[in-house]
Amino acid sequence: MIPVLYPANATTLSTFGLGVLTDTISCEITEERNGVFECLLKYPVSGQHYGLITKECIVKAKPNDTAADQAFRIYRITKPLNGIVTIYGQHISYDLANVPVLPFSTESRSPQLILSQILSGDTRFTGWTDYSDAKAFSVKQPKSVRACLGGTEGSMLSQWHGEFEWDNFTVKFHSHRGQKTGVVIEYGKNLTAWEQDEDNSGVYTALLPYAVYTSEGAENETVVTLPEVTLPIVTSEIARSKTLILDFSDQFAENASITEEALRAKANSYIKANPLGTTIPTVKVSFEPLWKQPEYSALLERVNLCDTVTIRHSQLGVSVSAMVIETVYDTLAERYKSISLGQSKSSMITTISEVQSSVDKVESTVGRFPKLLQSAIGKATGLITGQSGGYVVIHTTEENGQPYELLILDTPSIDDAVNVWRWNVGGLGFSHNGYNGPYETAITADGQIVADFITSGSLVANIIKAGVIQSQDGSSYWDLESGEVVIRAYVSTDEFAEKTAYLQQNVDGLNSYVATLTETMESVSNDHGILEERLRSSESKVSQLQHTVDGLSVTMQEQYIGGINYVQNSSGLNGITDDWGYSGTVRTDASTDTQNNTISDSCFVLGAYSSLSQYIRGVVPGTYTISVRAKKTSTMSGYFYVTYNGNKTKYLFNKSTAFDWTDYSVTLTDVTDPTLRIYCYCRDASIYLADIMISEGAIPRKWTPAPNEIYTQEVKIDKRGIEVSNSASSQRTVITNTEFAGYYNDEVIFTLNKDETQTKKTTVDGELTVGKTKFVPMPTASEGLNIVILD
DSSP states (O other), rough: OOOEEEETTTTOOOOOOTTTTTOOOEEEEETTTSSEEEEEEEEESSSSSSGOOOOOOOEEEEOOSSOOOOOEEEEEOOOOOTTTEEEEEEEGGGGGGGSSOOEEEEEEOHHHHHHHHTTTTOOOOEEEEEEEOOOEEOOSOEEEEEHHHHTTTOOOOHOOOOEEEETTTTTESSSOOOOOEEEEEEBBTEEEEEEEOOTTTTOOSSEEEEEEETTTOOOSSSEOTTTOOOOOOOOEEEEEEEEEEEOOGGGSOOTOOOHHHHHHHHHHHHHHHHTTTTTOEEEEEEOOOGGGGGTTOOOOOOEEEEEOOEEETTTTEEEEEEEEEEEEEEETTTEEEEEESOOOOOOOSSSHHHHHHHHHHHHHHHTTTHHHHHHHHHHHHHHHHHHOOOOOEEEEEETTTHHHEEEEESOOOOTTOEEEEEEEEEEEEEESSSSSSSSSEEETTOOOOSSSSOOSEEEEEEEEOOOOOOTTTTSEEEEEETEEETTTEEEHHHHHHTTGGHHHHHHHHHHHHHHHHHHHHHHHHHHHHHHHHHHHHHHHHHOOOOBBBBBBBBOOOOOSSSOOOSSSSSSSOOOOOOTTTTSSEEEEEEHHHHHHHOOOOOOOETTTTTTEEEEEEEESSSEEEEEEEEOOOOOOEEEEEEEEEEEEEEEEEEEESEEEEEEEEEEEEEEEESSEEEEEEHHHHHHHHEEEEESSSSSOOOOOOOOOHHHHHHEETTEEEEEEETTTTEEEEEEEEEEEEEEEETEEEEEEEETTTSOOOOSSSOOOEETTTTEEESSSSSEEEEEEEOO
C-alpha cells in the first residue's frame, strides 16, 4: 500500500486527502503489545507532495496483513543533507494523551461503561471491550485518557489486564487480542532470519524483602526485615552473589501492622510468581509469508500481534511456542520485516506528566532507604552487643612469645573453631571455614574491603570500580561494562536514544543524574530532585518508551537473509526461456562442478562472442542489490553490468583474466526508474553465470528463485505454466496458457485444443459412445463388437 496524506483535522479517511505519497521511499510501522504504535516514513524533498507534509498532518498506512489502514499523526520531521527526510508519526490514538479526565470513582461498574466515560472527553473516539465483570474504579487526580487506560497505577490495564487494539478512532480492550493460529515458522521452510536474545540482568541469587509502616499513634515509621535478612533464589545461571532489594510496603493495607511472618509469605509468593532465577529469552525472527505466494494462497495462515506461533530451528534444536509481542511491517511491500516473540511489560507512558507520576513512586521508595539502613544498623548492633559467648585468644609466636594477632573464636581451640575473627598487622577478617580461611569478609592493610554485602548511608570515593551499579530494589541499574542504563520510568538504550533525540535535554538530565551515583551516594534525595526538576522543565512529549521485557533487551534488526528475487529463471533451471535475450551460443549446465559450487545447482554458459540479458520491470523506487556467482575460463574480456535510471551503469565484474567460481555484487541506492537491465558479454569461451539475484536492500541476499517459480528435477512451475516429467519413462505433461499436451520421447501423444482432443493412440476399457453410435464389446474378443444406434 502507498501511504496517503491528510490534513491535521481529518476524521474521515475514505478519500485521497491531500494526495497519495507515491514518491515514498520506505514506510515501516512498529506496533508493540500494549505499547508503541508508530510509523517511520522516508520521503524525498523532490517528491510531488513534499511541500504539503508538515507536523500534525495525518498519514494513512497499512499496519499489518489483516487490519484496516490506520491514521498516524506526524510529530517529528528530520531533514538531512541527502535530500531524504525522515517522518515520524504516532497512531491517532496518541491524541488521547492530551485529553484530560477529571477525578471520579465508582464502587462497581462494567468495564464498557468505564471505558465510555473515560473516552467521553473526545467525541471522535469510541470504545469496545469483551470484558463483562464489574469492578471498582477511580481516578484520584486529573490524568490523561491514555493514562487512565494503561501505564499508571489503578488504570484499566492494571485492573483487568488484557490487551489493547487501536483501530483508528476505536479503542478495543480485549481479554485476549490474539489467538493460537497454528502458524509454524520453520528453518528451511519460511524462516529467513533468527535472533535469540538472552539477558540475565534480571537474574538474582537472593531476595532482600522489607516493608515500612507506621503504627497507630506512632510518629515514626517502622522498617520490617527478616531475621535471616535474605531469602535464597534457586539459580544455576550466575555464580556470584546478586541480591534484589524489594519494598513490599504496598502489598499491605495502609497503617497495618506488618509482621516478619507476613513479610516472608509475601516475599516467597513473589519468588514463586516471578522467574528471578532464570533467563526468559526473546526471539526475533524474519520470515517469508507463504500465504502471499500464489501456490500457497489457499492457506489461512496469518500472523498478528498477540498471536501465539511456533518457531522451529532444527539445527539449533529449538521448537518453541510464544506470543508475538512486536511487529515491524513494511507498508510498501505489504509484508512483515520482523516479529518478536517473548514476554513483555508495557507501561504505555507517553507524556512527561505520566513520567512524573512514576517518578513520584520511585521517590517514595528512595525515601525509605535511610530507614532500611537504620534497620540494618540496628540488627548489626544487636548481633555485636547481645553476644555473651565466644572466646578471645591472643596468638603469640613460638620463638619469643610475642603476641602478633588477636583471634575471636566460637570454640576455645583454634583448631576446632569454625567462625573466626582474625586481626593482625595484615588486616581484619572473618571466616566461616576455620582459622585458615578463606576470609570472605575482610579489611586489609593495603586499603581494600572484601565483602558480599555492604550497607552504607553514604559512600564518598574518587573512583568506583564496579560491573553494575543498581538501585536498592534492583529496578534501575547502570551496567558499566556494556554501557546499558535502565531506569524504572523507562529504558534507555541505543534505540531509545535514536528515537528520542529531540528530547536530548531531558536525556542529558537523566545521564547527569546517573553520573552523580558514581561520585557520591550521600545525596540520593538531592539527585532525585535534580531529575524531577529536569523532567518538569522539558517542553516536549516523550515520544516512545522502550519496554522492559522481563530483564531482556530487544534490539531492532533492519536486514535479513533471503528475499524476493526480481530475476526470472535466474539460474537456467528452466533452460533458455524467453525471459532472456541472447546472442551467440548460450546454454545451461548442471554438471557436478556446477552443483558443487552453486546454490541452484544450475547455471548459464556463454560461448565466444555471446551475450545474455534480461529486462526487469515494475520495481519501486528504493535500494537494490544485484549479485551473481560466476566463473570465467578465458583470458579475453568479459563483463557483467546493470543499467538503471535510464542511462546509469554499474559493473559487477569487467575482467580480462580467468577466475574460478566467485561471488560478485553491487548495490544501487538511488533507483527511481521502474526498469532495470542486466547484461553479460563474453568475448571468448566461456563465462558461467549462476544464482543471479536482484533484491531489495543494501546487502546481498541468499539466492532464491523468483516468486511463482518452483524447479525440481521432475516438476517445473513458473509464470508460463506447469511441466511434470518422468525421466525413467520419457514422459512429460505440459499445461500452459497455449498448450495442454502429453509427450513421450518428445513426441506429442495427446493434445487439447479448444473443443477438440487429438490422440495418437486410445485404449477404451468398456463402452465407447461417438455421437449417436455406441460401441459395446462382447464378453470375448472372438464374439466381436456390438454397434448400437442411439435414438
